[in-house]
Amino acid sequence: GAPETRTPTGAVTGAPAVANGQQGAFLTTSQGARLRDTDHSLKAGARGPTLLQDHHFREKITHFDHERIPERVVHARGAGAHGVFTGYGAQEVTRAGFLRKGKETPVFVRFSTVLGSRGSADTVRDTRGFATKFYTDEGTFDLVGNNMPVFFIQDAIKFPDIIHAGKPHPDREIPQAQSAHDTFWDFVSLHTEAQHHTMWNMSDRGIPRSYRTMEGFGVHTFRLVNEAGATVLAKFHWKPKLGVHSLEWEEAQLLAGMDPDFHRRDLYDAIEAGAYPEWELGLQVFPDTPEETFAGIDLLDPTKIVPEELAPVQPVGKLVLNRTPTNFFAETEQVAFHLGHLVPGIDVTNDPLLQGRLFSYVDTQLTRLGGPNFAQIPINRPHAPVNDMLRDGFHQHAVHAGVAPYRPNSLDGGNPFPAGDAENAFLDVPVTVAEAPKVRANPASFDDHFSQARLFWLSMSPVEREHIVRAYTFELGKCYHQAIRERQLQCLANIDPVLCAEVATGLGLPTPEPTVPLADVTPSPALSQVGRTWPAD
Numbered sequence: 123g124a125p126e127t128r129t130p131t132g133a134v135t136g137a138p139a140v141a142n143g144q145q146g147a148f149l150t151t152s153q154g155a156r157l158r159d160t161d162h163s164l165k166a167g168a169r170g171p172t173l174l175q176d177h178h179f180r181e182k183i184t185h186f187d188h189e190r191i192p193e194r195v196v197h198a199r200g201a202g203a204h205g206v207f208t209g210y211g212a213q214e215v216t217r218a219g220f221l222r223k224g225k226e227t228p229v230f231v232r233f234s235t236v237l238g239s240r241g242s243a244d245t246v247r248d249t250r251g252f253a254t255k256f257y258t259d260e261g262t263f264d265l266v267g268n269n270m271p272v273f274f275i276q277d278a279i280k281f282p283d284i285i286h287a288g289k290p291h292p293d294r295e296i297p298q299a300q301s302a303h304d305t306f307w308d309f310v311s312l313h314t315e316a317q318h319h320t321m322w323n324m325s326d327r328g329i330p331r332s333y334r335t336m337e338g339f340g341v342h343t344f345r346l347v348n349e350a351g352a353t354v355l356a357k358f359h360w361k362p363k364l365g366v367h368s369l370e371w372e373e374a375q376l377l378a379g380m381d382p383d384f385h386r387r388d389l390y391d392a393i394e395a396g397a398y399p400e401w402e403l404g405l406q407v408f409p410d411t412p413e414e415t416f417a418g419i420d421l422l423d424p425t426k427i428v429p430e431e432l433a434p435v436q437p438v439g440k441l442v443l444n445r446t447p448t449n450f451f452a453e454t455e456q457v458a459f460h461l462g463h464l465v466p467g468i469d470v471t472n473d474p475l476l477q478g479r480l481f482s483y484v485d486t487q488l489t490r491l492g493g494p495n496f497a498q499i500p501i502n503r504p505h506a507p508v509n510d511m512l513r514d515g516f517h518q519h520a521v522h523a524g525v526a527p528y529r530p531n532s533l534d535g536g537n538p539f540p541a542g543d544a545e546n547a548f549l550d551v552p553v554t555v556a557e558a559p560k561v562r563a564n565p566a567s568f569d570d571h572f573s574q575a576r577l578f579w580l581s582m583s584p585v586e587r588e589h590i591v592r593a594y595t596f597e598l599g600k601c602y603h604q605a606i607r608e609r610q611l612q613c614l615a616n617i618d619p620v621l622c623a624e625v626a627t628g629l630g631l632p633t634p635e636p637t638v639p640l641a642d643v644t645p646s647p648a649l650s651q652v653g654r655t656w657p658a659d
């Protein structure tokens with residue numbers, strides 16, 4: 123018989139661990155019967171009808187008919203790569219083993235646009251996803267971030283709304299993947315917390331030159347805990363070794379026509395040529411105070427950054443992407459990231475956007491990946507040993523042994539928590555949850571919607587400002603509804619009078635007066651792409 127092997131979930135089975143469908147020298151059916159012919163269906167005579175009994179024909183066509191799975195509801199278009207992460211050491215702030223000095227951890231990264239469908243162009247103006255799966259010894263850690271450090275909304279309950287507003291109009295299904303339309307501008311001018319992220323989209327950050335030249339951000343504030351149990355709050359940053367670079371708008375337009383795969387091709391070609399893309403992972407670290415603020419900035423508000431001048435990004439490791447996927451579907455398409463995939467030493471905070479994401483990803487993946495066992499798909503398999511009590515379900519690949527999938531039990535010798543084991547286990551940091559009434563409300567600090575958009579604008583170099591003005595003018599110029607253009611101009615007036623006047627002039631509209639006092643902010647040179655250097659050497 124076949125040698126005894128263990129499945130990824132640790133169960134004993136007689137079958138080969140890897141069912142790759144490409145074993146042996148001969149073409150077979152999926153049941154392993156050798157085939158004589160795969161080009162002719164079985165017919166009643168050369169000119170006769172095809173026979174229902176032709177199993178090979180039906181198996182081949184039926185499988186083909188079911189080749190497609192639903193694309194991701196957002197971030198449908200992406201490109202992935204394998205690599206290795208090496209820690210520099212961060213034990214003072216977190217006990218996470220993969221950050222220890224010299225520790226190497228395999229990773230898979232998927233970059234994506236947000237709004238376009240799977241077949242859309244790469245160089246459109248959009249936010250980019252930057253999702254990293256660290257296959258650590260302590261379980262899988264997913265850092266599911268974007269190339270912009272803020273998000274459109276503060277509460278996950280609005281996520282369906284912003285995405286409905288950003289996706290093509292339901293009647294005409296246009297535009298495909300750009301922000302040049304009425305529903306997008308309608309949403310962001312009514313839900314003004316979106317103005318900061320929108321400014322990032324209108325800036326050069328919305329049209330990156332390459333995935334290799336993007337920064338990445340975990341956006342939310344996380345809580346880190348060290349070996350001694352001390353906690354800090356922290357934000358994750360990826361800094362590209364090649365620096366941050368963008369396309370010119372005209373280049374992006376031409377490329378979308380000439381080479382819609384521009385970013386995907388660039389990533390693949392660079393890795394195949396041995397020009398491995400590199401990033402440093404960095405942390406902004408803040409004291410874990412009861413207010414959860416730093417320099418007056420609410421760390422739970424995902425529409426806010428903390429300027430790097432106030433909290434420098436401290437490097438904690440290096441990422442090198444050095445291997446392209448073997449099969450796009452198996453890896454890039456089937457990979458399933460989740461913010462809740464945490465390792466000991468990293469925990470979540472009460473950021474209401476983060477809290478909602480914790481629910482959303484696994485829920486969508488249940489549909490997208492056909493049931494609850496997608497952690498067994500090769501790209502999603504942890505590299506740490508798995509010994510769970512999850513059983514059965516569609517596409518169950520493990521052959522679980524034993525009769526008592528519950529603990530404790532007296533039949534399978536099952537106590538999963540041997541003495542001393544707790545020290546190495548995940549810790550839900552026992553933060554105090556304030557006794558407070560149930561409310562549907564935000565903290566008052568979430569009401570400031572314009573000051574950081576102003577901070578961003580004032581931190582830009584002249585050429586970056588010119589690009590921002592042109593982007594607002596172009597995109598708003600595509601709106602059909604004058605009232606929406608005017609409402610967005612009002613938001614710009616509340617951000618900066620010069621910006622507002624220049625866009626208004628471009629649109630041929632009057633410049634409104636601000637309705638809120640202009641925020642008194644100190645520019646953050648680190649936000650500009652011009653003259654940016656990283657790493658520090």
Ligand code: HEM
Pocket residue numbers: 193194195196197200232233234250251252253266267268272273277278279281340341342424457458459475478479482483486487490
């Ligand atoms: C997918 C980032 C907010 C729901 C993704 C992906 C990224 C990402 C990078 C693509 C993952 C991949 O490559 O497979 C972010 C960031 C957010 C954010 C940085 C804010 C800080 C949200 C919110 C929700 C949400 C608030 C819902 C409440 C989803 C869903 C998917 C997705 C359903 C598709 C997942 C899949 O099909 O596997 N997000 N997202 N996201 N996101 Fe988010």
